[in-house]
Amino acid sequence: MLIDNNIQLSIRSKAEELGFVKTGFARAEILEKESDELRQWLELGYDADMKWIEKGFDKRKDIRLVMEDAKSVISLAYYYNTPYEHSENLPKISRYAWGKDYHKIIKKKLKVLSRFIESLIITPKPQNTEKQHLSLIKTKFYVDDGPIMDKAWAVKAGIGWQGKHTNIINPEYGSWLFLSDIITNIExxxxxxxxxxxxxxxxxxxxxxxxxxxxxxxKINSNLCISYQTIENKEDDIPGYIDLSGWIYGCDICQDVCPFNHKDIVTDDADFYMKEELKGKTKEELSALTEEEFNAIFADSPVKRTKYKGWKRNLKKLE
Ligand code: B12
Known part of the structure; x- marks a missing residue:
């Protein structure tokens, strides 16, 4: 199925209308080099206890195991930087988790964009006189919730390069970006x-x-990463050799110091702004939250991933 440039332009402009700052198109190929590197990373144990990464290895390598007739991956970037500044002596939550859960917010946008793509009319090939309706078009979308190498596709689709901190950096926006993908059978x-x-x-x-x-x-060793330890580590304790340096959920140090990140470029999407209830809170105040209060404050936030048990553990570790 071939399609003309106008279709790509209209996908880009619909994505922009939905708030995505960058859209890129990559051919759906087997990720040979990236999966070799992923394999090495797994063999070195740098995945820590995230065994689900290995389970989805084959799909990560070959996107056609996710969609049989995949021809393209549309990579999308959503900018989440907001103006809040942490006080150095107060517990810190990573920027991506200051407001609402991006999975939910971006999924809604991906759904709209996917329906839009599916409703497009393709221009017939010269030999084909009939207009085809793109109900033949298939889409499948993910935002950090599937066996997809979001960063590898973002690189292929020209969204940015993979920085030494391992996050994708866009030359204009930096790395405060959520990445998502729409896989499609459109070529x-x-x-x-x-x-x-x-x-x-x-x-x-x-x-x-x-x-x-x-x-x-x-290259990152997740065992040593504060983000891993405060979010993904499901154990009762954080290893003694880890100093959280004030972080209680995720960590932004490697991106805060990156010269490509800009304080002055901020999103106007209110969903990602720091929750009022969390502004300026001390360790004592945050530690005093009951489980009910924790669940209420973080009901729509990524922070709930660490659960009340993890929240208490992380705060205790600051002592
Ligand atoms: C597992 C995971 C983690 C793990 C491991 C981190 C990691 N670097 O992969 C942990 C829990 C530590 C983590 C932390 C964070 N994460 Co995370 N995470 C993921 C997840 C689910 C999978 C990533 C993955 O496949 N890792 C496997 C390893 C092997 O991948 P890798 O580190 O990129 O390794 C590659 C390089 O080493 C490369 N390589 C090897 N040698 C060389 C040499 C050169 C020259 C080059 C260029 C590359 C290269 O090869 C490897 C394979 O491609 C993705 C979502 C997704 N589905 O993709 C989000 C994702 C990567 N995370 C994201 C975010 C926001 C974060 C945090 C910032 C959250 C926070 N504030 O706490 C931190 C950042 C920590 C950091 N410095 O990476 C975003 C990143 C957005 C962006 N701009 O890139 C993603 C893409 C989610 C999303 N959809 O938006 N995360």
């Missing part, structure tokens, strides 16, 4: 090219990580 005429890696000799993120989690350029 486009034109695909985007990867952008140049501009990290160069800069090692600011690697040097800033207080736990040494960025073990090498472009």
């Amino acid at each position: 486009f005429d034109i695909y985007d090219e990867p952008v140049e890696d501009m990290c160069g000799n800069c090692n600011i993120c690697i040097n800033a990580c207080p736990t040494g989690a960025l073990i090498d350029d472009y």
